[in-house]
Amino acid sequence: MEWRETGEKGALPRGRASIARWIVVVMAVILLTGTWGGALPKAEASGTPTAYPLNRATGGTVTASGEYAIAGEVKENAFDNNLYAKWLVNSSTAWIEYHFPGAAAYAINSYTLTSANDYSERDPKNWTLKGSNDGTNWTLLDTRTNENFSRRFDTRTYEFTNATSYKHYRFDFENHSGGALQVAEIKLFDGSTRTYSAIQPTVTVSGENTPNEGKGNLTDDNSRTKWLTFSATGWVRLDYGQAITLDGYALISGNDAPERDPKSWTLKGSNDGSTWTTIDSQSNVTFLYRHQRNHFLVLNNTTAYRYYQFDFQSNGASILQLSDIDLSYQEDMWHEVNPIVEFQVQDTIGYGYLFEQAIPHPVENIQAIIREVCAQLYDNPGEMLRGPRKVKVTVVDSGVAGTSGTGSEALVAFGAGYMRDYTNNSGKPLREELFAVLYHELTHVYQYDDQRYGQIGYMIEGMASAMTYKAGIYDRYSYPTGGTWQDGYGNTANFFRWVDEHRHPGFLRELNASLNPFDGVDWTPSAIEQITGVDVTTLWNEYQSRLPELRDYDIVPPTVPAGLAYTSKTSTSVSLSWGASTDNFNVAGYTIYRDGAKVGTTTSTSYTATGLSSSTAYSFTVKAFDTEGLFSAASSALSVTTDSGNTVTVYYKQGYSTPYIHYRPAGGSWTTVPGVAMPASEVSGYNKITINIGTATQLEACFNNGSGTWDSNNGNNYFFPVGTSTYNAGTIVSGAPDSQAPTAPTNLTSTAKTDTTVSLSWTASTDNVGVTGYDIYQGTTKIGTSTTTSYTATGLSGNTAYSFTVKARDAAGNVSAASSALSVTTNPSVGNTVTIYYKRGFSTPYIHYRQANNAWTTTPGVAMSTSEVSGYNKITINIGSLTQLEACFNDGNGNWDSNYGSNYFFSTGTWTYNAGSITAGTP
Structure with missing residues (x-):
């Protein structure tokens, strides 16, 4: 143990350089994007709702091919949210698996890897990511090769397409050298987000000294303001709007007069505001210092209450005061x-x-x-x-x-x-x-x-x-x-x-x-x-x-800003002005609030609120603050309705699982990178956003995944006119996506049949845009398509009953319900037949054939039906008086097996084909 000597009153110990090795905090922006911008981050007011990608790799278990336990560089370090701890294995290749707790399973579609503290040759260079639901059978999800981390603790994000939930995920890594392999951190994401916000209670009190020492000061997180009541006793009630489970609280003393501090009190909880249960009491408490935070535990409390009330007794004075009350409850984000x-x-x-x-x-x-x-x-x-x-x-x-x-x-x-x-x-x-x-x-x-x-x-x-x-x-x-x-x-x-x-x-x-x-x-x-x-x-x-x-600082806030008015407005902005406040010291500036939320500050008596929606009513107020950080009460509220403006609605076909649109009205300013997240739309498979562009007539935009992967039309960006447009894989069309399926085909009939064929016809379907074709099914197997209202099924067996249905489809890929089923029995076989069992080399095999030297079937031939033998497809072909069939096979998509151009030959009877080998009889 190393020790630090004290060098000042208060006995605060001195630091040492080695502390840097284990401090364990890092910003979310680094974790999520792997990059850091040049500007310093700006802290927001505590409790501002903020959404972050939700890391699913928490609370589970980890297994790995190895670890370096003697140095504490164990497998769990890879998933511990701590960049200063790492997983190391003394091998150039290694695997690590993450198992979600219980029955949990998630459709992971992106992940981050963070390089460790030293030796870049230990970083992963090549790897695969797999998913499994039994821990034995794995599905390949992502492959990366020749990856390089630019520095130590470099976090990189990787995205891939996956819609299947898995309980287990496995990385197989290979590093840059033959030595040890190491990783600082792995995070797994499925597109979900976690939003952090604090509950602001409503405060009521037994009495207060308004306007400067009122009840609002008790929850303003400012130890330089206070609540004061002209009584030796007083109560404070906090309504959280929902039940919370208290485990502690802190009281902060005021700026002066320690005899006004609370000396004794009880704390009660209630869920109806009438029936109260005492959950803590304190007596003879002393605050040694002004502005001192004194915290107290509430042990063994398991009951959640909506209302909490303190009943205070002062420290001997006829006045009671307190700077802040801060409740600690199990549901809070910290x-x-x-x-x-x-x-x-x-x-x-x-x-x-x-x-x-x-x-x-x-x-x-x-x-x-x-x-x-x-x-x-x-x-x-x-x-x-x-x-x-x-x-x-x-x-x-x-x-x-x-x-x-x-x-x-x-x-x-x-x-x-x-x-x-x-x-x-x-x-x-x-x-x-x-x-x-x-x-x-x-x-x-x-x-x-x-x-x-x-x-x-x-x-x-x-x-x-x-x-x-x-x-x-x-x-x-x-x-x-x-x-x-x-x-x-x-x-x-x-x-x-x-x-x-x-x-x-x-x-x-x-x-x-x-x-x-x-x-x-x-x-x-x-x-x-x-x-x-x-x-x-x-x-x-x-x-x-x-x-x-x-020692005796300013406690008088500025006067309230008066005469708040708007001087101009557009569809997206409102310009405000007001009369100057006065202060016993100096007015330092003004804060502007829109609908109760702070939106800006200024040192002048005017401000322009931007980024507003058209035809929308907004309520504005202004507060003044002085050089001591004291705020006035809010001005009278001003309601302003923005002008109407042009809007652009964009439907985005999901190329990114969580798409962002980065845009500007033509000639205007761009949004801040990465732009605005596009919510899911009412049309399945699409995201949607409506953007007010004011008086502009065109929107310039590009898309990204929020983590650095962009679609900017090869640097040319995309342009959308006023109105509604649909974007799909680089193509923009006017209007919303077509989500309406065609009507089902009707009157399905057989117009002709032989022992090996059935000719079908039906009444055309209708569609709001247009029918582009039909899919024909034999049982549950799709056997062909047609752009007309007729089709001939071939390669059937004689004297056999078949069930047919037809579905219509349109250009947007919407598919109708199936027609009524039609059962047709083929004619008895006439002449010789060849029956072929085909071992599945292609998942959907087609046979392209001719009888002896006669004409070939039309490419790709005839789809082969699933047979009664598992793993095989089957077809029976009537060849009349001939004794041999010449054939080759394909997958319907241009991939062929033609016996190296020599084709295959089948005599009358039953044959089994398996990987180029033909044997007589059934499998």
Whole structure:
């Protein structure tokens, strides 16, 4: 175990370069596309609904031809959502199988492979993918050869056509050399998506101090706002709109006056809002710091409730206040981040018990901190790998705390001696100190680090400490001036926390994303300016100048924007303007909301909303915010209906399983790559989208699969006129796809027959577009086609009853129902016959023949019916007074077996043909 010395108050441990080997987070964009764009990712507001391709390779079992278990490079690592763990086998070829749990089966049609951390010659070069439902019989689904991964941790996506669900999937790999083979990660996709969103509860309270200290502040995820009521007691009720199963909650203290903090409370649950069940109570609770996040476990609760109510008692004041309430429930998205947590006391000096004395139920508390750390670093679990499969926290003898481990198991150690000394000498509760260190160390497990700790260790440690500071486990109002933003730990952390809360909400998430180690670009401080729009030196100087203000900061938001109106509108846009707000400090800007959702910000008093639908009513509001990050109430709502505009409707014949259309109105701006996903249409086999192009008269577009495979008409793109068009394999036709089948043929009759033929006729079918032909069936076997309303079945046996039906088809491939069946018995045989049993070399064999030197049948000949002998087709041919039949075979599609041009000869009687050999009699 390596240890980090503490160099500042708060006992936050220093980092080391080796931490980069096992930090286990990566962005979903890399996982899904294998590429990283040049722009830094922009964090959205937490809880914004976001859809991600659903990886089906979770929760199952893995088997493989081998693994390198002694180094922990086992087969399970290939499917663990962790790029820093890999599967390795000491062979140039290897197979690995994934088995879905239980009876689950999925029609996988794409997958990703990620190269491992070292030695490119170990990467897969050639491979096949197969599917099976019994684990024994395998169907080939995809083959790849001469593949090259451009860098380490390079994720590549592969698509193939498959509509069959399988329980088991198998890769057979061959690498670039004769040595070991390795893979970091495999993901399997079937086109399904996973959407992440958070439930925003409706809040009611016993009282509030509006407009600035109202109930809405309790769920705004902003510790700098608060709810206040002028009473020593008060209640808060949260309605989640659905039943949720609570397992914990956090309360965040307000900015001032600790005597106003909740001291005691009960928490109740209800499903009708009238009958309540107490599920937790606390008494004599102390918040040591302002803005402190204090979390509490609700153990052994298995009942889901829709309503939750806190009944609070203040800490002695006649006023009650609270910054935020954050409920943890089993259905929320962050419970997907659920590693195995082990806690062990291993010290020999007898003070390890202090950890559990300070933090009872350590496993559950550690899990709660892991979820909160990930929620601060990422917008949702779709943006990250799940982290290590196990987090092991131990208490040993010496040191403060340290983090180490492998890609699949993180190790965090605490020193019992340090806990003893802190308890005896600090005068503060050990609980908060342990929580502070846990936030710091667990951030190291889940943060990005650019894999360059030696060069930017101040960033890595600053980010880890920022998570502690974000949780409020320190006194921000006594933080001194001085130092530089690159000092690491506290100086860096408090600066980052200040930027996140005062200058750029979401800064910590975006800063973590900028440290992505897989983009091939070394992190530089310019990333901070890319995120905030202000260079880091200017931000630091402003932060230093405001430190005295932070002790008594601005709590007055701007006035509400007035006079919201629209100045112009089109079919796709609305231009807005309003009167300027005022503020006791400075108005920094305005946020614009459309139908309750934030759509943009501006520093001026005007904004143009774009990308709207024509003839649609929208409701707009505006809020002002100041330089301290405080928001005004919303302006009065303005309802605007967009103008009508031209629309283009495109039906897309499914070439990609999940097609995207990337487009622009002629002369306009393109959508952001990959464009817009096309939903399934009402016509089977087609996707469909309707696009408003405003005053334009043409849409320019191309198609892709969302993962880098494009159909751009060889770079010329496709052009669609106003109205409805159908796209099919590069061809565009006007109108919607034809989905109406022809009527069934009627009046099927036999016009003539012999001992070997039956001539048929029927009444023509009708169709909304046009009938293009007919398929003729003998029993259930299709024996021929016709573009007319007649057909002659040949090669029949004498004195035998046959059943015929006919189906009509149109140009779109729609097929009618079958006609009524017609039973016809052939005439008794006259003359000699030849009966041939044909071993299936072609799945649908045709026989092309002539009697002695007479005329040949019309190519491809006559379809051979399935015989009574399994695996054989059969035909009986009347050759009259002749004694020999000359013949060859084909599949009806131009593939022939003509005995190398010599043909085959059959005498009168019964014969069996098998792979070029003819024997007398039946098989």
